[in-house]
Amino acid sequence: MAGTVRMYETGGPEVLRWEEYEVGQPGPGEVRIRHEAVGLNFADTYFRSGLYPSPLPAGMGVEAAGVIEAIGAGVPGFRVGDRVTYTGSPLGAYSTERVLPAQHLIGLPDAIPFETAAAMTMRGLTTAYLLRRIHPLRAGDTVLLHAAAGGVGLIFTQWAKVLGINVIGTVSSEEKAEVARAHGCDHVVIYTREDVAARVREITGGAGVPVVFDSIGETTYHASLNSLAKRGLLVCFGTASGPVPPIDAVQLAVHGSLFVTRPALADYIADPAERAELAGELFGHVAAGRIRVEVNQRYALADAVGAHRDLETGRSIGSSVFTL
Structure with missing residues (x-):
């Protein structure tokens, strides 16, 4: 049986x-x-x-x-x-x-x-469409990735290095930070003790990042928006902490004419x-x-x-x- x-x-x-x-x-x-x-x-x-x-x-x-x-x-x-x-x-x-x-x-x-x-x-096919289909990323770009020590995160950071893309990754602990660094994460932010958006601005010289990849959802949504450069893109591809809040279109304008997308793997395979x-x-x-x-x-x-x-x-x- x-x-x-x-x-x-x-x-x-x-x-x-x-x-x-x-x-x-x-x-x-x-x-x-x-x-x-x-x-x-x-x-x-x-x-x-x-x-x-x-x-x-x-x-x-x-x-x-x-x-x-x-x-x-x-x-x-x-x-x-x-x-x-x-x-x-x-x-x-x-x-x-x-x-x-x-x-x-x-x-x-x-x-x-x-x-x-x-x-x-x-996880690999998710990473594939995130890096190869969502946004025309170029070598030298810097992106923010939440859950950098997760299953997608560890594949994402390694693939990003192959493409010459710099990754700022968030994790919950020093143990996970070490794992993320070992897999190529350029900058690690421990969100339980650091202000994510402030650290992103510090790392990028105040500019913010062109793309944020967010699989966490509810608890990271505002930090993600605040980490974006003008006309940046927030990619909400998961909701580990709960669904993202209702999107206020005016706030997207206030934060710099931002874009938000909620892709699904099924549509890319x-x-x-x-x-x-x-x-x-x-x-x-x-x-x-x-x-x-x-x-x-x-x-x-x-x-x-x-x-x-x-x-x-x-x-x-x-x-x-x-x-x-």
């Missing part, structure tokens, strides 16, 4: 349940995958809490890596035994095996281990050609060693409750995965 994590109501980590189930065979356009590693992402907590609505009962998780065990009719480009990874699929990645639409799959190069893929597919291009660039950097993806926390799928508690209380550093 295969195992899976399901929820029958929304709420705290305690609503997650470990169950055995029959996987079944893939239908047209589908594949059955045996998972080797499963990604743990902060976005998973949004589905669990109900912030992101989903019909109940529901599975959990949208990212994993493994091997194709069976293929339904009408699935070109893949064979049984292929190594694959995916993100953005229907909920259900927290499982030992599953059936899912083949359209979500990305071929995984032999040079990239399954754990690495499960730890980076969502919906087109297969664009997804392949972003994934190819990501995998190339990782395979060549230009980007290191470190798995700092490993959990059993049956311990999804504990994993979510660690994630939400900030005990996690970098990437986490479920191992099978």
Whole structure:
């Protein structure tokens, strides 16, 4: 029997349940995958809490890596035994095996281990669109990145160095500051004891930064606005502390004709050609060693409750995965 994590109501980590189930065979356009590693992402907590609505009962998780065990009719480009990874699929990645639409799959190069893929597919593709699609950043630009020691943050800072972009990163502790620096963060601001916007102005000679990448949301929104240069762009790509406040258009003018966007990964990987291009660039950097993806926390799928508690209380550093 295969195992899976399901929820029958929304709420705290305690609503997650470990169950055995029959996987079944893939239908047209589908594949059955045996998972080797499963990604743990902060976005998973949004589905669990109900912030992101989903019909109940529901599975959990949208990212994993493994091997194709069976293929339904009408699935070109893949064979049984292929190594694959995916993100953005229907909920259900927290499982030992599953059936899912083949359209979500990305071929995984032999040079990239399954754990690495499960730890980076969502975070890496998120970083890819942030750095390569959102704003025409150039070598020598300086940006502000919140949660610089998080899973996206550690990939982002390394990729930024490849592109010649300077990163001011925020973290909550000296321990996380050391991690961020070790991965290429040029300036680290410990937001629990420093004024973020004031430090950004100090570092940039009063000008501010052209782009702020903010995955925190509610508690960092105003500091992000106050850190921007005139006509700067605030990229709100996550809400770890809660949704951003209602946007006051007049305040955007007062702060210097600012722009705000709320992008979603799904819109940047919906087109297969664009997804392949972003994934190819990501995998190339990782395979060549230009980007290191470190798995700092490993959990059993049956311990999804504990994993979510660690994630939400900030005990996690970098990437986490479920191992099978």
